[in-house]
Amino acid sequence: MSDDPKNPEFQSRRDAARKRLDAIDPHMAEGGAAADPRRKDWFEAVYDLAEGDAAGVPWASLAPHALSAEWIAAQRGALAGLRALDVGCGLGDNAEALARAGARVSAFDLAAKAIDWAKRRFLDSKVDYRAADLFDLPAEWRGAFDLVHECYTLQALPADLLEPAFAALAATLKPKGELFVVARARNEDQTMAGPPWPLPRSAFDLARAAGLRLVSLEDVPARDAMVRHWRAVLTR
Numbered sequence: 001m002s003d004d005p006k007n008p009e010f011q012s013r014r015d016a017a018r019k020r021l022d023a024i025d026p027h028m029a030e031g032g033a034a035a036d037p038r039r040k041d042w043f044e045a046v047y048d049l050a051e052g053d054a055a056g057v058p059w060a061s062l063a064p065h066a067l068s069a070e071w072i073a074a075q076r077g078a079l080a081g082l083r084a085l086d087v088g089c090g091l092g093d094n095a096e097a098l099a100r101a102g103a104r105v106s107a108f109d110l111a112a113k114a115i116d117w118a119k120r121r122f123l124d125s126k127v128d129y130r131a132a133d134l135f136d137l138p139a140e141w142r143g144a145f146d147l148v149h150e151c152y153t154l155q156a157l158p159a160d161l162l163e164p165a166f167a168a169l170a171a172t173l174k175p176k177g178e179l180f181v182v183a184r185a186r187n188e189d190q191t192m193a194g195p196p197w198p199l200p201r202s203a204f205d206l207a208r209a210a211g212l213r214l215v216s217l218e219d220v221p222a223r224d225a226m227v228r229h230w231r232a233v234l235t236r
Contacts, residue, residue: 003054005061013055021046021058027195033158038135039195040110047113057114060090064097065151067182067220067231072101079103082146085172086127087134088153092118095127098149106141108132134168141172148172151182154203155196162199163206170210173236179212181232185219199230207234 002010025042026032036042050056064072072079080102086095088109095107095118105127109115112131119129132138134153148169157165169179184198192198204214218231 001053003062005054005063010055013053014058017050017053017056018058020049025195027158037158038133038161039156040133044111044113047111047117052117054091057090059152062091062093064093065182066226067229068094068149068151068180069097071180071231072097075101077102079147083144084147084149085141085145087148087150087169088156089118089129090114092122092125092127092129094149094151095129096122096125098147099125099127103147106130106145108137110134134165137168137172143171143174145172146174146177148177148179150179152184152196154181155183155194155199157197159197162203163209166207166212167210170207170212170236175236177236178215179207179232179234179236181230181234183230183232185228185230198228201230204230204232204234211236 004010022028024045026035027039046057054060054062079098082103084098084103084105086098086105086107089095089107090109091114092107095105099105107127108130110133115129115131119125150169154162154165173179184196186192186198186200188200188202204217207214212234215233215235220229220231222228
């Protein structure tokens, strides 16, 4: 059984897992969102059903996201010593990339099994991995971080949770701290079935209510096997 995401056999297992997971996601059915409004039960089910097979976790590429990795490399050492938070860390690849760049990293995921899995993958890690809920984070994280890294969490939330999600992210930042976001993108007039729900440009306007200012927003066109994305930096 291959552990290489580029291997066709791995992709076949992933495709089968996606079908299973879509079938149990209440957000895939009209009116079903009330059953799991924050998708907590579904995210936990992802890791339960995966049974240790990374192919069963649709977003697990077993490497840092390409857009995050490029951005981290472009910082040329500027992350060294910064306190960073990785949001929805999954199996830990983005958190470890930040740690390799010299940041002091805390990372969390809603699913406790994801955290246990990340710890097993990176036995000598310096990352502080914890199970936590974005909407109920540890009090000691309030105003604690120079950098918050968010990849694919916002796009996994229903539209009515985006504004409170930005508020929760902003609350973890120090004054002048930065929020780095990677998300799938769509046009304002484009409707797309989800989840996930690619973000329109206007989604970033919601961050203003949380005291966040947009510093940069890259509209990254589709390339290779990657669809169109946003790569954004916001500051508190």
